[in-house]
Amino acid sequence: MLFNSIDFFLFFFFVITLLVLLARRKYQLIFLLFTSYFFYFTSSGIFVFLLFLVSLITYITGEAIFRTETVRTRKIYLAFGTAGTLVILGFFKYYDFGAETFNSFAHYLGFPTPLPIISLVLPIGISFFTFSGLSYVFDIYRGQLVPTKSFCKYALFISYFPHLLAGPIVRARQFLPQLMEDIRLTPENLKYGATLIAWGFIKKFVIADNIAPVVTGIFAHPTEVGSFYIILGTVLFGIQIFCDFSGYCDIALGLANIIGLHLPLNFFRPYLTKSPTEFWRRWNITLSSFIKDYVYIPLGGNRKGRVRSYVNLILSMLLCGLWHGAAWNFILWGGYHGVLLSVDKIIKRQVHLGKRLGAFFETHSGYLIKILVTQYFIFLGWLIFRVGNLPDLIYSVQKFILIDFAFSGQQIRFIIVMGSLALLFVALLFNRTFADHVVALASKDWVKFFADLPLLYWTLYLSATILIFLCLTPASSPQFIYFQF
Amino acid sequence: MTSQHLVNIFLSMGVALLLSLGIYLGIVVFFVNPYLATSEKLPNIFNFYSAEKGDLSSNVYIIGSSQVREGVNATIIQEIWGRETITSEVYNLGYTGDTPLRRLTELQAMKASHPKIVIIGISYQSFYDNGSIPYDQLLMVADKITLDNASRDLYNADELHWLSLNFFENAYEKRIWVIPAISGLLERADQNSSESLNFKDPFIYTVNETREELFKKLKDYPSEQQIYITFPKEDNRQKEALGYIVRQLQDSGTRVVIVVLPLNPLLEQTINNTDRQDMRAYLNGIDAPWIDFETHYPQQDFIDFVHMNDAGREEFSSDLAKAITPD
Numbered sequence: 001m002l003f004n005s006i007d008f009f010l011f012f013f014f015v016i017t018l019l020v021l022l023a024r025r026k027y028q029l030i031f032l033l034f035t036s037y038f039f040y041f042t043s044s045g046i047f048v049f050l051l052f053l054v055s056l057i058t059y060i061t062g063e064a065i066f067r068t069e070t071v072r073t074r075k076i077y078l079a080f081g082t083a084g085t086l087v088i089l090g091f092f093k094y095y096d097f098g099a100e101t102f103n104s105f106a107h108y109l110g111f112p113t114p115l116p117i118i119s120l121v122l123p124i125g126i127s128f129f130t131f132s133g134l135s136y137v138f139d140i141y142r143g144q145l146v147p148t149k150s151f152c153k154y155a156l157f158i159s160y161f162p163h164l165l166a167g168p169i170v171r172a173r174q175f176l177p178q179l180m181e182d183i184r185l186t187p188e189n190l191k192y193g194a195t196l197i198a199w200g201f202i203k204k205f206v207i208a209d210n211i212a213p214v215v216t217g218i219f220a221h222p223t224e225v226g227s228f229y230i231i232l233g234t235v236l237f238g239i240q241i242f243c244d245f246s247g248y249c250d251i252a253l254g255l256a257n258i259i260g261l262h263l264p265l266n267f268f269r270p271y272l273t274k275s276p277t278e279f280w281r282r283w284n285i286t287l288s289s290f291i292k293d294y295v296y297i298p299l300g301g302n303r304k305g306r307v308r309s310y311v312n313l314i315l316s317m318l319l320c321g322l323w324h325g326a327a328w329n330f331i332l333w334g335g336y337h338g339v340l341l342s343v344d345k346i347i348k349r350q351v352h353l354g355k356r357l358g359a360f361f362e363t364h365s366g367y368l369i370k371i372l373v374t375q376y377f378i379f380l381g382w383l384i385f386r387v388g389n390l391p392d393l394i395y396s397v398q399k400f401i402l403i404d405f406a407f408s409g410q411q412i413r414f415i416i417v418m419g420s421l422a423l424l425f426v427a428l429l430f431n432r433t434f435a436d437h438v439v440a441l442a443s444k445d446w447v448k449f450f451a452d453l454p455l456l457y458w459t460l461y462l463s464a465t466i467l468i469f470l471c472l473t474p475a476s477s478p479q480f481i482y483f484q485f
Numbered sequence: 486m487t488s489q490h491l492v493n494i495f496l497s498m499g500v501a502l503l504l505s506l507g508i509y510l511g512i513v514v515f516f517v518n519p520y521l522a523t524s525e526k527l528p529n530i531f532n533f534y535s536a537e538k539g540d541l542s543s544n545v546y547i548i549g550s551s552q553v554r555e556g557v558n559a560t561i562i563q564e565i566w567g568r569e570t571i572t573s574e575v576y577n578l579g580y581t582g583d584t585p586l587r588r589l590t591e592l593q594a595m596k597a598s599h600p601k602i603v604i605i606g607i608s609y610q611s612f613y614d615n616g617s618i619p620y621d622q623l624l625m626v627a628d629k630i631t632l633d634n635a636s637r638d639l640y641n642a643d644e645l646h647w648l649s650l651n652f653f654e655n656a657y658e659k660r661i662w663v664i665p666a667i668s669g670l671l672e673r674a675d676q677n678s679s680e681s682l683n684f685k686d687p688f689i690y691t692v693n694e695t696r697e698e699l700f701k702k703l704k705d706y707p708s709e710q711q712i713y714i715t716f717p718k719e720d721n722r723q724k725e726a727l728g729y730i731v732r733q734l735q736d737s738g739t740r741v742v743i744v745v746l747p748l749n750p751l752l753e754q755t756i757n758n759t760d761r762q763d764m765r766a767y768l769n770g771i772d773a774p775w776i777d778f779e780t781h782y783p784q785q786d787f788i789d790f791v792h793m794n795d796a797g798r799e800e801f802s803s804d805l806a807k808a809i810t811p812d
Contacts, residue, residue, distance in 0.1 A: 187490040194498060455497050462501035463508075470509040471663045475620075 001042040003251050004205055004477060011039070016185060016258060025182045029156055032183070032259070039161040040125075047123035050088065054126075055151075055158045057084045058133030062140045062147045078141050082134060089130045092120055097326030124483050125165040127323055129158050131290055136172040138294050145173050153179050160263075162255040166248050166482040168266035168286035175261070183260050191458065193257035195451040198465040200250030204480070205473045208243035211236045212478050219386055222396045228411045230383070230399040238382045242271065244481045245284070250447075271378075272442060274370040275348075276340040279378055291320050310345065314338030324385075324485050329393060333384040340377055364435040368426065512663060513656045520666035521625050526580045526681040531629040533578070533684060534594040545575045545811065546595070548588055549606025552746045553579030555792040557606070558802040559685045565806035573601065573811050576684040584611050585726035586639060587618055590648075592730055593631040602740045602811060607727070608748065608779075608791065609756070609764065613712040614721040623647040624658050635729060639722050688798060693788045699751050702790075713752060713790060716760040716767070724767060731773045742809050743768060743775035747782045747801055752790040776808050 001008045015035050022028045041048045061081025068074045090098075099115035106114060136154070139145035148154050157175045218225060218233030225233075246267040256263045270283035280288045296316040302309035314335060321334015353361065360366045383400055387393040407415065429435045450461045521528050547557050559575040566573055585607075595603070620643075623630075627648050637645070650658065694702075703710060717724075731741050745768070748756075768775045778801065786797025793801060 185491060187487060187494055190491060190494050194494075455493060459497040459501045459504075462498060463504040466501060466505035467508055470505060470657065471512065471660055473660065475658070475661050 001039060002477075003248075004201065004473075011035075012255065019183050019259065020185050023182070025179075028183045029152060029179060032261075033152055033156045033159065036156065036159040036161040036164060040159060040164055043165065044124050047126075050092075050123055050126070051129060051159055051164075052155070054085055054088060054130055054133050055155045057081060057088075058137050058158075059147075059151055059154045061137050062145075065137065065140050066147045074141060078137065081137050085130055085133055085137075089126055092122055092126055094322075094326045095120060122484065125167075127485050128167045128169055129164060131169045131287075131323075132158055132171070135169070135290060135294065139171065139173055148172075148176050160256070160261065162252040162259070163263050166245070166252075166480050166485075167284075168249055168252070168264055169290055170263060170286070174264055178261050185258070186260065189257050189260055192447070192451040193254040194462065195458070196250050196254030196257060196447050198254075198462060199447055199450075200247040200252075200254060201469050202247075202465055203243040203250060204247030205477055206468060208240045208247060209474050209477050210472065211240040211243075213474070215240055215386070219392075219396075222387060222392045222399075225399075226406045227399040227403040228407055228415075230396050231403075234379050234383045234386070234396075234400060237386050238271070238379045241382065241385075241481055242267070248480045248482060269442070271375055272371060273374055274367060275374055276337065276344045276377065277348075279374060280337070280341065287320065287323070291316050291323075295319055306349070310342040313341045313345070317341065327388055328390070329384055329388045332393075333381055336381055336384055340381070364429050364432075364439065365426070368429060509660075510656055512666075513659050516666040516670070517659050517662045520662060520669050524665075524669065524681055525625055526687075527622060527626050528629070529681050530578055530580070530591065531594055531626055533576070534591065534598040543573045543811075544598070544600045545573050545602040545604065546600045547575065547577050547579065547604040547606065547805075548583065549579045549744075549746065550583040550608070550611065551579060551581040552608055552791050552793075553577065553583075553606040554581065555579075555688045555788075556746060556798055556801050557805065558688075558798050561799060561802040562806040565803060566811060569810075571811050577687055578684060579606065579687070582619075582622075584613070584618075585723050585730060586614070587622065589636050589639065589726045589730060590623070590626065590630045590632070592636065592733055593633065594629065596733060596737045596739070599737070600734075600739050602742065602809070603734050604742050604744055604805070604809065605727070605730070606744050606746045608746045609714055609716050609760065610712045611727070612717055612721065612723045612764075612767075614717065614723045617641055617643045620647045620658075621661065624650075624655065625662075627655055628652075636726075639726055639729070693794065696751070696784065699749070699790060703751065703755065710752065710755070710790065713748070714756045714760065716764040718763065728771055731771055735773070741773045743771065743773055744805065745775065745777045745779045746791075747778045747786070747793065747797070748780070749787040749790045750780070750782075750784050753780055778804065 001011060015032070018031055019028050022031055037048055037051070040051055044051075058081060061077055061084070064077045065074050065081070068077060096117050096119060099117055103114040103117075106112075136145065136147075136157070140147055148157075153176060154172075156179070157170065157172055160170070160175070163170055215233055215237045218229050219237075222230060222233070249266040253263050253265070264286055266285050268282040268285065270279055273279040273282055296312055299312040299315060300308055301312060304312075315338070317334045317338030318331055319334065320337070321330045321332070324330040324333070361370060380397070380400060383396055384393060387396050429438065450458065453461060522532070545562075547553055547559065547562075554577065557577050557579065559577040563573060563575040566575070585605075623644060624647055627650060630648055632640075632648070640648070647658075731743070734741050745764075765777075781804070782793070782797055782800065786793055786800060788794045
């Protein structure tokens, strides 16, 4: 059941209608749990049992850890619970990758016993609900959470359908307290939720889906094109993945908002960030905070010296890359970001700009330069993320960094026009009033702005977004990119 | 107060939905459909069948792919027949990528227009059946298509899906033409619009590939030429569709002639004898006369492997007029 299908909207309308009619919290939660499992069943069939199994393992582990007094036994429970959950995730997500890698090494060393490749179907959302379950166990272990007595509430936390398929990764301490009250439909939640859903639809089905075929075309055979198309494809992919994933999150947050059980923000203007560290505070926020809280800090964070903190960063980001998928380019992408974060830390600690230069980088123009430099490296990272094949990747990175200047006449015209517009924009930024306006526009909460409009104008906003959706969605819509993770 | 506010918001959402749907349907009816009618040949062929064309008993249709569209000048044929006091209106209804299965969607409309003769131009690629008919080709004329049960059986589920959309679904899927339709308003009528309404001499190709370029194509991309030179051994939907079209037209009193279209000798020489014989054997099994022009013309008459130039078109049209004489 896709978010953009009539079936989904009928399903959702049915859900909120019955939630209102049921009125009592107990029945509402049972109903919501049932509909969440039904929703997962429609997209993943038999894997619904896997969802239940992960919920059960993490629930029992959390309970066992909480009831145990001795540190050693708590650790044993933690190890069993974590391993049990990760084995399931690892089997479905990483077995084939591991087997292929092992077989390559075995072949290289002359061993004749290759592991079979099973070509398993990856259950949608498995990384997201597994990590949500693990966060529950970890928080109990760290004494930051008291386990819920109700398995029904816990299972709902894991399976709550708006975030089930592609996040955001929800923490129990954010979600479970919301289940203490009756679910009520409020005008504010309804209006804000609908505004956010419309916003997400435009991002995903209009922007990302129209860009997708261009990106696919360029990266199908990247070695057949020059720097122009490699850079264009990389920039477009950066836009595509942002609109695809944040579009999904907007729809998920909007649906959750209407129901009244809110989800955490997952994106906050990541392409306007001025450093890699800031980028990771605003990109896939729930995953990066999970990695920070449950990997980076337990590894020692920055408490064990500078060098160790860089190693910890790189290890954490390697894991972050591996979480995205069982492929070397994702691991490479994670490692690349680990290095970026480390270099960012080194620069902040050890590079001291002069007074005037320091002051310049605190102006609008200075911010713009910092944003552009940061995004250059972020987008280079997207190239690593997108191109899976190693020879293609080496070629593409070369073309991205060392521009070949083998442009056609049309490409030169395009570059001149875009370059002139960019220069004009930069020049205008030196005007303080203009720069203030740009900053005000860029930092405005547009969703809230539209949601707060009087009903007549809000109706027009909604009409316009539906009309844009009807007119501009392409003939076929690719699956959300993060469904594969 | 809260519940009233909630009701108002729901009402607003309903109004927004209706308003946007209304505007969208307006765009489809007033911009997209007229755009398709002026820029695409397929809807115009259906309009052509249903339009008044004077004396129905003298109409001759020539159908087939772009080989027919490029290779036949209907005016020349009409003039040649006219010199022999045969009054016929000859129409070239060829369009790019036509196959018997695609043409089958027009069968009922064609029959209803009672042509005197239908000349079906075929070549090896007419029998190539791999995958579904492009959905946009079905979508743009879905509301004009009538299929009988036997025809329906030849289409796969995907094709039937596009043919069976209701009005709203069809309008929604036509969104792929919204931008072209609106941007088309800003442009002058181009070659397409005249081509889509031209049923006499609708040739539009301007390329002219040299002998060296064609040799290079044969050498570098041999697999791409396979559909032009191989005839499928087993029965397929294209073969069944052609047989069915012939039978249905004959049953309704229309004379049918099949023409094996000319090929550039450079390509023709690469055809396997078995494929050549298989196609002829298949044509012999169809109860309709067929004329073979495959090897009749020199390389100078073609602009590529299959499409003819001005000289070739003139020559082939004359030969066609001489080979088929209306009674």
